[in-house]
Amino acid sequence: MKKLEEKTIDSEVIYSGKIIDLHLEQVELPNGKTSQREVVKHPGAVAVLAVTPENKIVLVRQYRKPLNREIIEIPAGKLEKGEDPEVCALRELEEETGYRSTKLTYLQSFYTSPGFADELIHIYYTDQLEQGKVQLDQDEFVERMEVTLEEAIELVKSQDIFDAKTAFAIQYLQLKEDRS
Amino acid sequence: MKKLEEKTIDSEVIYSGKIIDLHLEQVELPNGKTSQREVVKHPGAVAVLAVTPENKIVLVRQYRKPLNREIIEIPAGKLEKGEDPEVCALRELEEETGYRSTKLTYLQSFYTSPGFADELIHIYYTDQLEQGKVQLDQDEFVERMEVTLEEAIELVKSQDIFDAKTAFAIQYLQLKEDRS
Numbered sequence: 001m002k003k004l005e006e007k008t009i010d011s012e013v014i015y016s017g018k019i020i021d022l023h024l025e026q027v028e029l030p031n032g033k034t035s036q037r038e039v040v041k042h043p044g045a046v047a048v049l050a051v052t053p054e055n056k057i058v059l060v061r062q063y064r065k066p067l068n069r070e071i072i073e074i075p076a077g078k079l080e081k082g083e084d085p086e087v088c089a090l091r092e093l094e095e096e097t098g099y100r101s102t103k104l105t106y107l108q109s110f111y112t113s114p115g116f117a118d119e120l121i122h123i124y125y126t127d128q129l130e131q132g133k134v135q136l137d138q139d140e141f142v143e144r145m146e147v148t149l150e151e152a153i154e155l156v157k158s159q160d161i162f163d164a165k166t167a168f169a170i171q172y173l174q175l176k177e178d179r180s
Numbered sequence: 181m182k183k184l185e186e187k188t189i190d191s192e193v194i195y196s197g198k199i200i201d202l203h204l205e206q207v208e209l210p211n212g213k214t215s216q217r218e219v220v221k222h223p224g225a226v227a228v229l230a231v232t233p234e235n236k237i238v239l240v241r242q243y244r245k246p247l248n249r250e251i252i253e254i255p256a257g258k259l260e261k262g263e264d265p266e267v268c269a270l271r272e273l274e275e276e277t278g279y280r281s282t283k284l285t286y287l288q289s290f291y292t293s294p295g296f297a298d299e300l301i302h303i304y305y306t307d308q309l310e311q312g313k314v315q316l317d318q319d320e321f322v323e324r325m326e327v328t329l330e331e332a333i334e335l336v337k338s339q340d341i342f343d344a345k346t347a348f349a350i351q352y353l354q355l356k357e358d359r360s
């Protein structure tokens with residue numbers, strides 16, 4: 001298994017930003033040749049699949065500058081330095097939606113774009129919600145929505161739900177419903 | 181719905197690379213204030229969930245420099261400029277696994293990291309495979325694997341399968357099996 005490894009020969013910081021850094025790495029390939037790898041460093045993220053007592057999914061509509069459009073996603077946010085993912089998930093859920101969870105269940109973690117970025121996202125589930133308080137960041141503008149699973153599936157088809165973590169979350173609920 | 185939009189005031193190219201570009205965008209927020217957005221530009225990607233006549237999933241083990249480790253993924257690759265995603269999917273499947281598909285079904289597309297990147301990935305399914313020819317890029321080293329759905333679920337648990345597109349693909353197969 002060792003033979004697939006790419007050893008770092010040199011690493012240059014191209015950009016160090018507010019959310020991401022960009023490194024350019026010179027690597028030695030398994031065949032001894034060298035190549036360059038562009039690597040985006042990201043602090044990691046959390047997302048919460050939250051279901052209300054009325055069996056509706058809590059979503060947020062948000063303008064995403066990289067896409068130059070709004071999409072609808074499960075509540076999510078970046079990890080602060082050293083922050084526990086579960087603490088972050090509880091915080092982001094309340095800040096973005098005004099819901100406080102009294103019981104969060106860890107579902108799964110995955111890298112979002114392993115070809116060029118190290119962003120790892122941790123996905124949680126909750127159906128235990130109580131009223132909290134919306135508190136958005138200064139440069140954050142989101143609208144809360146609550147939809148049924150059937151409506152969420154329609155939002156996938158219309159490409160209003162159009163991101164990996166939310167697509168995963170919808171499938172998770174479909175599997176859960178099938179098996180209940 | 182217009183009120184969530186972030187208008188670009190200024191855009192600076194920080195880096196223009198082999199696979200990604202990095203832009204720093206000055207935006208006007210919905211409240212009239214300004215902020216900065218770091219945006220990674222990516223050409224987009226495809227991935228193929230391929231199932232053999234023996235009902236095994238075709239996977240590739242690959243070293244991912246951003247993660248500094250190997251992970252196991254469904255075959256995937258970047259779109260060439262102007263390339264049709266289905267053509268790209270057929271090409272990448274054969275190049276990485278040696279399987280040629282005679283019938284590809286489009287499943288879904290999603291953004292992988294809408295907070296900082298515009299990478300859009302298109303996921304295809306096939307269970308119609310014939311023998312083709314492995315032909316890797318000069319700096320690409322992958323190992324083909326074929327596993328049952330049960331084995332794939334174990335690889336998710338052990339975090340050998342550890343990325344968004346492959347997690348989605350495994351769930352897709354679970355749903356398909358549940359409903360058949």
